[in-house]
Amino acid sequence: MALLLVLVRALIVVVAAAVVSSSGLPVPGYDGLAIGFYHETCPQAEELVLAEMREIVREDKTLAPALLRFMLHDCFVRGCDASIMLKSRKMMAERDALLSCSLRGYEQIERIKAKLEEACPMTVSCADIIVMAARDAVFLSNGPRYQVETGRRDGKVSCDIDAYNDLPPPGSNIVDLKIYFSVKNLGWKDLVVLSGSHTIGRAQCASFAGDRLYNYSGEGKQDPSLNTTYAPELRKACVPGDPFDETYVEMDPGSPYTFDLSYYRDVYSKRGLFLSDQALLDDRWTREYVERMASADSTEEYFRDYSKAMTNMGRIEVLTGDNGEIRKVCGAYVD
Structure with missing residues (x-):
């Protein structure tokens, strides 16, 4: 009887979780991240990213793997914070490191960001765009289209030495x-x-x-x-x-x-x-x-x-809550 009660309680928990997941509300994720984070503030965010990615890959199929690689370069260096997008001014940024010299995707991330700014100004982070674009790059190459946790914020620091140390x-x-x-x-x-x-x-x-x-x-x-x-x-x-x-x-x-x-x-x-x-x-x-x-x-x-x-990689050293920022333009200059 005790075992039966345990099994029933476990079933109730599973069913409850399924109900919350299918309700359209954000599903809690890792360290401030959530599936459906933009459900209320920008409900069309993921659809807009996918639509733009379809056009990008249709124009140049080599950009699908390029944007997948883009996420790894961003997440392994200072975490998934879009620091790869920051441009050098007084100091050399990540994007100028030797290991990043063949990286492609900067213009495409800005292109997606511009679409999201039209729909939901100053809402969706560049860090989340990179993660969603990578997921859709896989999907558009006949791979899986899995759920992504969102809610990352953009970092303000980018240094080339970090790329040499972390990649x-x-x-x-x-x-x-x-x-x-x-x-x-x-x-x-x-x-x-x-x-x-x-x-x-x-x-x-x-x-x-x-x-x-x-x-x-x-x-x-x-x-x-x-x-x-x-x-x-x-x-x-x-x-x-x-x-x-x-x-x-x-x-x-x-x-x-x-x-x-x-x-x-x-x-x-x-x-x-x-x-x-x-x-x-x-x-x-x-x-x-x-x-x-x-x-x-x-x-x-x-x-x-x-x-x-990919979910695990997307959790590396994320900035959430009051940490970081939401940038209007992903490729701002680092101070």
Whole structure:
């Protein structure tokens, strides 16, 4: 009887939660964030972001992966606070760091912000726009469209040195990757799941050719772990000895603009583009996940895991309540 009472009470809690979730009211999230935060102040916010993202991706499909990457760069450096948008004046801002030099999406975030300012002036933060745009970039690439927590405020500080300290370089090994992620309260599963973002998009030769093709470990040779039939394809595209080669190579050649499991099949067959991709095979837990996704018949598990991992990343060092600000223009100058 006692067990039955416990089960009934648990069922009541679940049903109550479902009722609140479906009522249209904000659902409490993490540290001041909530699903549906703008329900009363700007109820059309998420629909406006999606509509503008549809146009952006229709005009240039390469902007979907670019805006997904944009969120990682923002959240890993000083948290998800849109500090990546701030421009340099007296000091160098994040966007001027070497690891950010190939980042794209500034104009598109401003474009979305302008639409929201027309509808709901000084209401929706640039930080939330970046998170919503990333979610919709995934969705418009045939990935999941999960619920996002909103309510972030924009940071007022941006410094290039933070980018050098906080962003994991593409040549990172598995130990370094796990440290970079753990510092941000992200675990090994977040690491291996979010790495799957490389299933869409392109990378410049300068970001991987030295480590993978021409100077592995400073020894002037090719990375021995690189698939021997894949390596010649990359060599055709990337010029040897040019550390600033801006030639683009697709990260998932089979389906570079479709959000699927091809990335894990590539990594498992040693066709990961970056050392950090291949490093996922050097840890028991991440390797097992790669193997499972590489042989999976459905994206269901991965999409569920990805939605959770993106939510976790969206919680990094957020500013809420009275902290930070709401900017009219995302790309203001940092003092």
